[in-house]
Amino acid sequence: MNGILYFSSTGNSLYVAQTVQKNMTGELRYIPGYKGNGSEYEKIIIVSPVYSYGLPVHVFDLLPSLRGRDVYMILTYGGMLAGADRLAYEYACESGLNVKGVYAVKMAENFTLTFSTPDFYNKLVLRAAPAKIERVIASICGNEERIPKEKKTKRLEHExxxxxxxxxxxxxxxxxxxxxxxxxxxxxxxxxxxxxxxxxxxxxxxxxxxxxxxxxxxxxxxxKNRKKMDRYFHPDVKENDLGKDTFVEGVENR
Ligand SMILES: Cc1cc2nc3c(=O)[nH]c(=O)nc-3n(C[C@H](O)[C@H](O)[C@H](O)COP(=O)(O)O)c2cc1C
The missing domain is CATH 3.30.70.20 (Alpha-Beta Plaits)
Structure with missing residues:
Protein backbone atom coordinates (compact mmCIF):
# COMPACT_ATOMS: atom_id res chain seq x y z
CA MET A 1 0.00 0.00 0.00
CA ASN A 2 1.13 3.57 -0.65
CA GLY A 3 1.41 5.98 2.27
CA ILE A 4 0.47 9.56 1.52
CA LEU A 5 1.63 11.58 4.50
CA TYR A 6 0.30 15.12 4.44
CA PHE A 7 0.42 18.35 6.34
CA SER A 8 -1.99 21.13 5.48
CA SER A 9 -3.71 24.02 7.19
CA THR A 10 -5.81 25.56 4.43
CA GLY A 11 -6.45 22.55 2.21
CA ASN A 12 -4.01 23.04 -0.70
CA SER A 13 -1.73 20.19 0.26
CA LEU A 14 -4.71 18.06 1.28
CA TYR A 15 -6.17 18.65 -2.19
CA VAL A 16 -2.94 17.34 -3.73
CA ALA A 17 -2.81 14.42 -1.29
CA GLN A 18 -6.41 13.46 -2.04
CA THR A 19 -5.75 13.64 -5.77
CA VAL A 20 -2.73 11.38 -5.34
CA GLN A 21 -4.88 8.96 -3.34
CA LYS A 22 -7.61 8.92 -6.02
CA ASN A 23 -5.09 8.13 -8.72
CA MET A 24 -2.60 5.87 -6.97
CA THR A 25 -4.68 4.48 -4.08
CA GLY A 26 -3.15 4.24 -0.63
CA GLU A 27 -3.58 5.56 2.83
CA LEU A 28 -3.77 9.25 3.70
CA ARG A 29 -2.11 10.08 7.02
CA TYR A 30 -2.15 13.47 8.72
CA ILE A 31 1.48 14.06 9.71
CA PRO A 32 0.93 15.56 13.21
CA GLY A 33 -0.78 12.32 14.27
CA TYR A 34 1.48 9.87 12.44
CA LYS A 35 3.77 7.90 14.74
CA GLY A 36 4.97 5.17 12.36
CA ASN A 37 8.29 4.71 10.58
CA GLY A 38 6.92 4.17 7.08
CA SER A 39 7.73 0.45 7.02
CA GLU A 40 4.07 -0.40 6.31
CA TYR A 41 4.15 1.38 2.95
CA GLU A 42 5.45 0.55 -0.51
CA LYS A 43 5.70 4.10 -1.79
CA ILE A 44 5.81 7.00 0.65
CA ILE A 45 4.66 10.35 -0.66
CA ILE A 46 5.04 13.35 1.64
CA VAL A 47 2.78 16.25 0.71
CA SER A 48 3.58 19.52 2.43
CA PRO A 49 3.28 23.27 2.07
CA VAL A 50 6.42 25.38 1.76
CA TYR A 51 7.01 27.54 4.84
CA SER A 52 9.62 30.28 4.56
CA TYR A 53 11.40 28.52 1.67
CA GLY A 54 11.56 25.32 3.72
CA LEU A 55 9.35 22.90 5.58
CA PRO A 56 6.76 23.26 8.38
CA VAL A 57 7.84 22.10 11.83
CA HIS A 58 5.72 18.93 11.81
CA VAL A 59 7.07 17.80 8.44
CA PHE A 60 10.67 18.52 9.38
CA ASP A 61 10.19 16.61 12.64
CA LEU A 62 8.74 13.60 10.79
CA LEU A 63 11.82 13.07 8.61
CA PRO A 64 14.11 11.21 11.05
CA SER A 65 11.43 8.57 11.70
CA LEU A 66 11.50 7.68 7.98
CA ARG A 67 15.27 7.05 7.93
CA GLY A 68 16.22 4.57 5.20
CA ARG A 69 12.89 4.79 3.36
CA ASP A 70 12.37 5.69 -0.28
CA VAL A 71 10.23 8.82 -0.41
CA TYR A 72 8.73 11.27 -2.86
CA MET A 73 7.95 14.80 -1.74
CA ILE A 74 5.30 17.06 -3.23
CA LEU A 75 5.44 20.67 -2.03
CA THR A 76 2.68 23.20 -2.49
CA TYR A 77 3.65 26.85 -2.45
CA GLY A 78 2.16 30.27 -2.97
CA GLY A 79 4.53 31.75 -5.53
CA MET A 80 8.03 31.98 -4.02
CA LEU A 81 9.69 28.60 -4.18
CA ALA A 82 13.20 30.07 -3.96
CA GLY A 83 14.97 26.71 -3.79
CA ALA A 84 12.56 25.16 -1.25
CA ASP A 85 12.47 21.95 -3.30
CA ARG A 86 16.24 21.62 -3.04
CA LEU A 87 16.25 22.54 0.66
CA ALA A 88 13.54 19.93 1.39
CA TYR A 89 15.66 17.41 -0.48
CA GLU A 90 18.73 18.33 1.56
CA TYR A 91 16.86 18.09 4.88
CA ALA A 92 15.44 14.70 3.90
CA CYS A 93 18.87 13.40 2.86
CA GLU A 94 20.40 14.69 6.10
CA SER A 95 17.75 12.65 7.97
CA GLY A 96 18.82 9.54 6.05
CA LEU A 97 15.87 9.28 3.65
CA ASN A 98 16.34 8.00 0.15
CA VAL A 99 14.64 10.74 -1.84
CA LYS A 100 13.41 9.62 -5.25
CA GLY A 101 11.85 12.90 -6.29
CA VAL A 102 10.75 16.35 -5.13
CA TYR A 103 7.96 18.15 -6.97
CA ALA A 104 6.45 21.61 -6.46
CA VAL A 105 2.90 22.65 -7.26
CA LYS A 106 1.90 26.28 -7.17
CA MET A 107 -1.34 26.87 -5.28
CA ALA A 108 -3.09 29.85 -3.69
CA GLU A 109 -1.00 31.77 -1.17
CA ASN A 110 -2.14 31.46 2.44
CA PHE A 111 0.49 33.60 4.15
CA THR A 112 -1.80 36.56 3.79
CA LEU A 113 -1.52 38.21 7.20
CA THR A 114 -0.19 41.45 5.76
CA PHE A 115 -1.22 41.41 2.11
CA SER A 116 -4.03 39.97 -0.02
CA THR A 117 -4.06 37.99 -3.23
CA PRO A 118 -6.94 38.85 -5.56
CA ASP A 119 -9.66 36.24 -5.96
CA PHE A 120 -9.30 36.12 -9.73
CA TYR A 121 -5.60 35.32 -9.36
CA ASN A 122 -6.26 32.53 -6.85
CA LYS A 123 -8.83 31.08 -9.25
CA LEU A 124 -6.33 31.12 -12.13
CA VAL A 125 -3.69 29.43 -10.01
CA LEU A 126 -6.08 26.76 -8.74
CA ARG A 127 -7.33 26.10 -12.27
CA ALA A 128 -3.79 25.42 -13.47
CA ALA A 129 -2.90 23.09 -10.58
CA PRO A 130 -4.70 19.85 -11.60
CA ALA A 131 -2.70 19.50 -14.85
CA LYS A 132 0.53 19.92 -12.92
CA ILE A 133 -0.60 17.41 -10.26
CA GLU A 134 -1.45 14.94 -13.02
CA ARG A 135 2.11 15.21 -14.38
CA VAL A 136 3.55 14.72 -10.90
CA ILE A 137 1.46 11.58 -10.37
CA ALA A 138 2.47 10.19 -13.78
CA SER A 139 6.11 10.78 -12.90
CA ILE A 140 5.80 9.03 -9.51
CA CYS A 141 3.84 6.12 -11.04
CA GLY A 142 6.55 5.83 -13.69
CA ASN A 143 9.18 5.54 -10.93
CA GLU A 144 11.05 8.51 -12.36
CA GLU A 145 13.83 10.05 -10.31
CA ARG A 146 13.36 13.78 -9.89
CA ILE A 147 16.11 15.15 -7.71
CA PRO A 148 16.19 18.98 -7.68
CA LYS A 149 19.43 20.31 -9.14
CA GLU A 150 21.93 21.77 -6.72
CA LYS A 151 21.06 25.45 -6.34
CA LYS A 152 21.18 28.28 -3.87
CA THR A 153 18.66 27.76 -1.08
CA LYS A 154 17.50 30.09 1.65
CA ARG A 155 18.49 27.76 4.47
CA LEU A 156 19.67 30.51 6.81
CA GLU A 157 16.59 32.66 6.23
CA HIS A 158 14.36 29.63 6.65
CA GLU A 159 15.98 28.59 9.90
CA LYS A 224 -1.73 42.83 14.74
CA ASN A 225 -5.31 43.97 15.05
CA ARG A 226 -5.58 44.53 11.29
CA LYS A 227 -9.14 44.62 10.03
CA LYS A 228 -8.38 42.40 7.03
CA MET A 229 -11.32 40.10 6.28
CA ASP A 230 -9.99 37.86 3.50
CA ARG A 231 -9.50 34.29 4.58
CA TYR A 232 -8.60 31.26 2.48
CA PHE A 233 -9.47 27.58 2.31
CA HIS A 234 -9.17 25.44 -0.81
CA PRO A 235 -12.63 25.57 -2.43
CA ASP A 236 -12.70 21.89 -3.50
CA VAL A 237 -11.68 20.37 -0.19
CA LYS A 238 -14.11 19.48 2.59
CA GLU A 239 -12.73 21.21 5.63
CA ASN A 240 -13.79 18.33 7.87
CA ASP A 241 -11.39 16.04 6.01
CA LEU A 242 -8.39 18.03 7.18
CA GLY A 243 -6.67 16.21 9.99
CA LYS A 244 -8.24 12.86 9.15
CA ASP A 245 -6.58 9.64 8.04
CA THR A 246 -8.32 7.65 5.31
CA PHE A 247 -7.54 4.16 3.97
CA VAL A 248 -9.71 4.42 0.92
CA GLU A 249 -10.86 7.68 -0.60
CA GLY A 250 -13.53 9.12 1.71
CA VAL A 251 -13.46 6.26 4.26
CA GLU A 252 -12.06 7.26 7.61
CA ASN A 253 -9.70 5.03 9.59
CA ARG A 254 -10.95 6.33 12.87
C1 LIG B 1 4.35 30.30 7.67
C2 LIG B 1 4.14 30.23 6.17
C3 LIG B 1 5.21 30.46 5.35
C4 LIG B 1 5.06 30.38 3.96
N1 LIG B 1 6.15 30.55 3.17
C5 LIG B 1 6.04 30.44 1.83
C6 LIG B 1 7.18 30.58 0.99
O1 LIG B 1 8.32 30.73 1.44
N2 LIG B 1 7.00 30.52 -0.35
C7 LIG B 1 5.76 30.35 -0.91
O2 LIG B 1 5.66 30.31 -2.13
N3 LIG B 1 4.66 30.17 -0.13
C8 LIG B 1 4.76 30.22 1.23
N4 LIG B 1 3.66 30.04 2.02
C9 LIG B 1 2.36 29.73 1.37
C10 LIG B 1 2.06 28.24 1.38
O3 LIG B 1 3.19 27.47 1.08
C11 LIG B 1 0.95 27.87 0.36
O4 LIG B 1 -0.12 28.73 0.39
C12 LIG B 1 0.54 26.42 0.59
O5 LIG B 1 -0.04 25.91 -0.57
C13 LIG B 1 -0.44 26.25 1.76
O6 LIG B 1 -0.75 24.89 1.88
P1 LIG B 1 -1.95 24.33 2.76
O7 LIG B 1 -3.21 24.99 2.22
O8 LIG B 1 -1.94 22.88 2.48
O9 LIG B 1 -1.70 24.66 4.17
C14 LIG B 1 3.77 30.09 3.40
C15 LIG B 1 2.70 29.89 4.24
C16 LIG B 1 2.87 29.94 5.62
C17 LIG B 1 1.68 29.69 6.51
Whole structure:
Protein backbone atom coordinates (compact mmCIF):
# COMPACT_ATOMS: atom_id res chain seq x y z
CA MET A 1 0.00 0.00 0.00
CA ASN A 2 1.13 3.57 -0.65
CA GLY A 3 1.41 5.98 2.27
CA ILE A 4 0.47 9.56 1.52
CA LEU A 5 1.63 11.58 4.50
CA TYR A 6 0.30 15.12 4.44
CA PHE A 7 0.42 18.35 6.34
CA SER A 8 -1.99 21.13 5.48
CA SER A 9 -3.71 24.02 7.19
CA THR A 10 -5.81 25.56 4.43
CA GLY A 11 -6.45 22.55 2.21
CA ASN A 12 -4.01 23.04 -0.70
CA SER A 13 -1.73 20.19 0.26
CA LEU A 14 -4.71 18.06 1.28
CA TYR A 15 -6.17 18.65 -2.19
CA VAL A 16 -2.94 17.34 -3.73
CA ALA A 17 -2.81 14.42 -1.29
CA GLN A 18 -6.41 13.46 -2.04
CA THR A 19 -5.75 13.64 -5.77
CA VAL A 20 -2.73 11.38 -5.34
CA GLN A 21 -4.88 8.96 -3.34
CA LYS A 22 -7.61 8.92 -6.02
CA ASN A 23 -5.09 8.13 -8.72
CA MET A 24 -2.60 5.87 -6.97
CA THR A 25 -4.68 4.48 -4.08
CA GLY A 26 -3.15 4.24 -0.63
CA GLU A 27 -3.58 5.56 2.83
CA LEU A 28 -3.77 9.25 3.70
CA ARG A 29 -2.11 10.08 7.02
CA TYR A 30 -2.15 13.47 8.72
CA ILE A 31 1.48 14.06 9.71
CA PRO A 32 0.93 15.56 13.21
CA GLY A 33 -0.78 12.32 14.27
CA TYR A 34 1.48 9.87 12.44
CA LYS A 35 3.77 7.90 14.74
CA GLY A 36 4.97 5.17 12.36
CA ASN A 37 8.29 4.71 10.58
CA GLY A 38 6.92 4.17 7.08
CA SER A 39 7.73 0.45 7.02
CA GLU A 40 4.07 -0.40 6.31
CA TYR A 41 4.15 1.38 2.95
CA GLU A 42 5.45 0.55 -0.51
CA LYS A 43 5.70 4.10 -1.79
CA ILE A 44 5.81 7.00 0.65
CA ILE A 45 4.66 10.35 -0.66
CA ILE A 46 5.04 13.35 1.64
CA VAL A 47 2.78 16.25 0.71
CA SER A 48 3.58 19.52 2.43
CA PRO A 49 3.28 23.27 2.07
CA VAL A 50 6.42 25.38 1.76
CA TYR A 51 7.01 27.54 4.84
CA SER A 52 9.62 30.28 4.56
CA TYR A 53 11.40 28.52 1.67
CA GLY A 54 11.56 25.32 3.72
CA LEU A 55 9.35 22.90 5.58
CA PRO A 56 6.76 23.26 8.38
CA VAL A 57 7.84 22.10 11.83
CA HIS A 58 5.72 18.93 11.81
CA VAL A 59 7.07 17.80 8.44
CA PHE A 60 10.67 18.52 9.38
CA ASP A 61 10.19 16.61 12.64
CA LEU A 62 8.74 13.60 10.79
CA LEU A 63 11.82 13.07 8.61
CA PRO A 64 14.11 11.21 11.05
CA SER A 65 11.43 8.57 11.70
CA LEU A 66 11.50 7.68 7.98
CA ARG A 67 15.27 7.05 7.93
CA GLY A 68 16.22 4.57 5.20
CA ARG A 69 12.89 4.79 3.36
CA ASP A 70 12.37 5.69 -0.28
CA VAL A 71 10.23 8.82 -0.41
CA TYR A 72 8.73 11.27 -2.86
CA MET A 73 7.95 14.80 -1.74
CA ILE A 74 5.30 17.06 -3.23
CA LEU A 75 5.44 20.67 -2.03
CA THR A 76 2.68 23.20 -2.49
CA TYR A 77 3.65 26.85 -2.45
CA GLY A 78 2.16 30.27 -2.97
CA GLY A 79 4.53 31.75 -5.53
CA MET A 80 8.03 31.98 -4.02
CA LEU A 81 9.69 28.60 -4.18
CA ALA A 82 13.20 30.07 -3.96
CA GLY A 83 14.97 26.71 -3.79
CA ALA A 84 12.56 25.16 -1.25
CA ASP A 85 12.47 21.95 -3.30
CA ARG A 86 16.24 21.62 -3.04
CA LEU A 87 16.25 22.54 0.66
CA ALA A 88 13.54 19.93 1.39
CA TYR A 89 15.66 17.41 -0.48
CA GLU A 90 18.73 18.33 1.56
CA TYR A 91 16.86 18.09 4.88
CA ALA A 92 15.44 14.70 3.90
CA CYS A 93 18.87 13.40 2.86
CA GLU A 94 20.40 14.69 6.10
CA SER A 95 17.75 12.65 7.97
CA GLY A 96 18.82 9.54 6.05
CA LEU A 97 15.87 9.28 3.65
CA ASN A 98 16.34 8.00 0.15
CA VAL A 99 14.64 10.74 -1.84
CA LYS A 100 13.41 9.62 -5.25
CA GLY A 101 11.85 12.90 -6.29
CA VAL A 102 10.75 16.35 -5.13
CA TYR A 103 7.96 18.15 -6.97
CA ALA A 104 6.45 21.61 -6.46
CA VAL A 105 2.90 22.65 -7.26
CA LYS A 106 1.90 26.28 -7.17
CA MET A 107 -1.34 26.87 -5.28
CA ALA A 108 -3.09 29.85 -3.69
CA GLU A 109 -1.00 31.77 -1.17
CA ASN A 110 -2.14 31.46 2.44
CA PHE A 111 0.49 33.60 4.15
CA THR A 112 -1.80 36.56 3.79
CA LEU A 113 -1.52 38.21 7.20
CA THR A 114 -0.19 41.45 5.76
CA PHE A 115 -1.22 41.41 2.11
CA SER A 116 -4.03 39.97 -0.02
CA THR A 117 -4.06 37.99 -3.23
CA PRO A 118 -6.94 38.85 -5.56
CA ASP A 119 -9.66 36.24 -5.96
CA PHE A 120 -9.30 36.12 -9.73
CA TYR A 121 -5.60 35.32 -9.36
CA ASN A 122 -6.26 32.53 -6.85
CA LYS A 123 -8.83 31.08 -9.25
CA LEU A 124 -6.33 31.12 -12.13
CA VAL A 125 -3.69 29.43 -10.01
CA LEU A 126 -6.08 26.76 -8.74
CA ARG A 127 -7.33 26.10 -12.27
CA ALA A 128 -3.79 25.42 -13.47
CA ALA A 129 -2.90 23.09 -10.58
CA PRO A 130 -4.70 19.85 -11.60
CA ALA A 131 -2.70 19.50 -14.85
CA LYS A 132 0.53 19.92 -12.92
CA ILE A 133 -0.60 17.41 -10.26
CA GLU A 134 -1.45 14.94 -13.02
CA ARG A 135 2.11 15.21 -14.38
CA VAL A 136 3.55 14.72 -10.90
CA ILE A 137 1.46 11.58 -10.37
CA ALA A 138 2.47 10.19 -13.78
CA SER A 139 6.11 10.78 -12.90
CA ILE A 140 5.80 9.03 -9.51
CA CYS A 141 3.84 6.12 -11.04
CA GLY A 142 6.55 5.83 -13.69
CA ASN A 143 9.18 5.54 -10.93
CA GLU A 144 11.05 8.51 -12.36
CA GLU A 145 13.83 10.05 -10.31
CA ARG A 146 13.36 13.78 -9.89
CA ILE A 147 16.11 15.15 -7.71
CA PRO A 148 16.19 18.98 -7.68
CA LYS A 149 19.43 20.31 -9.14
CA GLU A 150 21.93 21.77 -6.72
CA LYS A 151 21.06 25.45 -6.34
CA LYS A 152 21.18 28.28 -3.87
CA THR A 153 18.66 27.76 -1.08
CA LYS A 154 17.50 30.09 1.65
CA ARG A 155 18.49 27.76 4.47
CA LEU A 156 19.67 30.51 6.81
CA GLU A 157 16.59 32.66 6.23
CA HIS A 158 14.36 29.63 6.65
CA GLU A 159 15.98 28.59 9.90
CA UNK A 160 15.89 32.14 11.27
CA UNK A 161 12.19 32.49 10.42
CA UNK A 162 11.41 29.03 11.79
CA UNK A 163 13.02 29.99 15.10
CA UNK A 164 10.54 32.88 15.30
CA UNK A 165 7.34 31.16 14.19
CA UNK A 166 6.32 30.56 17.80
CA UNK A 167 6.03 34.34 18.20
CA UNK A 168 3.39 34.76 15.50
CA UNK A 169 0.50 33.96 17.83
CA UNK A 170 1.63 36.75 20.14
CA UNK A 171 0.25 39.11 17.52
CA UNK A 172 -3.09 37.34 17.28
CA UNK A 173 -6.08 38.80 19.06
CA UNK A 174 -9.68 37.67 19.18
CA UNK A 175 -12.56 40.05 18.54
CA UNK A 176 -15.97 40.07 20.22
CA UNK A 177 -17.29 38.14 17.21
CA UNK A 178 -15.80 34.97 18.77
CA UNK A 179 -18.62 32.55 19.59
CA UNK A 180 -16.41 30.26 21.72
CA UNK A 181 -16.95 27.33 19.36
CA UNK A 182 -13.38 26.25 20.15
CA UNK A 183 -12.77 25.18 16.57
CA UNK A 184 -9.37 26.88 16.73
CA UNK A 185 -8.53 24.91 19.89
CA UNK A 186 -9.35 21.62 18.14
CA UNK A 187 -7.64 22.27 14.82
CA UNK A 188 -4.35 23.71 16.09
CA UNK A 189 -1.70 21.08 15.22
CA UNK A 190 0.55 22.10 18.07
CA UNK A 191 -2.07 22.32 20.82
CA UNK A 192 -1.19 25.98 21.23
CA UNK A 193 -4.71 27.30 21.74
CA UNK A 194 -6.86 26.91 24.82
CA UNK A 195 -9.67 28.68 26.64
CA UNK A 196 -8.60 30.51 29.78
CA UNK A 197 -11.10 32.39 31.91
CA UNK A 198 -13.61 32.28 29.08
CA UNK A 199 -11.17 33.70 26.52
CA UNK A 200 -9.17 32.18 23.68
CA UNK A 201 -5.56 31.98 24.78
CA UNK A 202 -2.52 31.50 22.54
CA UNK A 203 0.54 29.92 24.16
CA UNK A 204 4.10 29.81 22.90
CA UNK A 205 4.25 26.84 20.55
CA UNK A 206 2.62 28.32 17.44
CA UNK A 207 3.97 26.72 14.24
CA UNK A 208 2.66 29.56 12.05
CA UNK A 209 0.32 27.36 10.02
CA UNK A 210 -2.41 30.03 10.24
CA UNK A 211 -5.14 27.38 10.38
CA UNK A 212 -6.90 29.20 13.23
CA UNK A 213 -6.70 32.53 11.43
CA UNK A 214 -8.11 31.26 8.15
CA UNK A 215 -10.67 28.79 9.46
CA UNK A 216 -12.35 30.67 12.30
CA UNK A 217 -16.02 30.68 11.20
CA UNK A 218 -16.41 34.23 12.57
CA UNK A 219 -13.12 35.59 11.18
CA UNK A 220 -12.63 36.66 14.77
CA UNK A 221 -8.87 36.07 14.88
CA UNK A 222 -6.90 39.13 13.84
CA UNK A 223 -3.20 39.64 13.25
CA LYS A 224 -1.73 42.83 14.74
CA ASN A 225 -5.31 43.97 15.05
CA ARG A 226 -5.58 44.53 11.29
CA LYS A 227 -9.14 44.62 10.03
CA LYS A 228 -8.38 42.40 7.03
CA MET A 229 -11.32 40.10 6.28
CA ASP A 230 -9.99 37.86 3.50
CA ARG A 231 -9.50 34.29 4.58
CA TYR A 232 -8.60 31.26 2.48
CA PHE A 233 -9.47 27.58 2.31
CA HIS A 234 -9.17 25.44 -0.81
CA PRO A 235 -12.63 25.57 -2.43
CA ASP A 236 -12.70 21.89 -3.50
CA VAL A 237 -11.68 20.37 -0.19
CA LYS A 238 -14.11 19.48 2.59
CA GLU A 239 -12.73 21.21 5.63
CA ASN A 240 -13.79 18.33 7.87
CA ASP A 241 -11.39 16.04 6.01
CA LEU A 242 -8.39 18.03 7.18
CA GLY A 243 -6.67 16.21 9.99
CA LYS A 244 -8.24 12.86 9.15
CA ASP A 245 -6.58 9.64 8.04
CA THR A 246 -8.32 7.65 5.31
CA PHE A 247 -7.54 4.16 3.97
CA VAL A 248 -9.71 4.42 0.92
CA GLU A 249 -10.86 7.68 -0.60
CA GLY A 250 -13.53 9.12 1.71
CA VAL A 251 -13.46 6.26 4.26
CA GLU A 252 -12.06 7.26 7.61
CA ASN A 253 -9.70 5.03 9.59
CA ARG A 254 -10.95 6.33 12.87
C1 LIG B 1 4.35 30.30 7.67
C2 LIG B 1 4.14 30.23 6.17
C3 LIG B 1 5.21 30.46 5.35
C4 LIG B 1 5.06 30.38 3.96
N1 LIG B 1 6.15 30.55 3.17
C5 LIG B 1 6.04 30.44 1.83
C6 LIG B 1 7.18 30.58 0.99
O1 LIG B 1 8.32 30.73 1.44
N2 LIG B 1 7.00 30.52 -0.35
C7 LIG B 1 5.76 30.35 -0.91
O2 LIG B 1 5.66 30.31 -2.13
N3 LIG B 1 4.66 30.17 -0.13
C8 LIG B 1 4.76 30.22 1.23
N4 LIG B 1 3.66 30.04 2.02
C9 LIG B 1 2.36 29.73 1.37
C10 LIG B 1 2.06 28.24 1.38
O3 LIG B 1 3.19 27.47 1.08
C11 LIG B 1 0.95 27.87 0.36
O4 LIG B 1 -0.12 28.73 0.39
C12 LIG B 1 0.54 26.42 0.59
O5 LIG B 1 -0.04 25.91 -0.57
C13 LIG B 1 -0.44 26.25 1.76
O6 LIG B 1 -0.75 24.89 1.88
P1 LIG B 1 -1.95 24.33 2.76
O7 LIG B 1 -3.21 24.99 2.22
O8 LIG B 1 -1.94 22.88 2.48
O9 LIG B 1 -1.70 24.66 4.17
C14 LIG B 1 3.77 30.09 3.40
C15 LIG B 1 2.70 29.89 4.24
C16 LIG B 1 2.87 29.94 5.62
C17 LIG B 1 1.68 29.69 6.51
Missing amino acids: TNKANWHLIAKDFSVTDDCIQCEKCVKLCPSGNISVKEGKIHFAESCVACLGCYHRCPQKAIRY
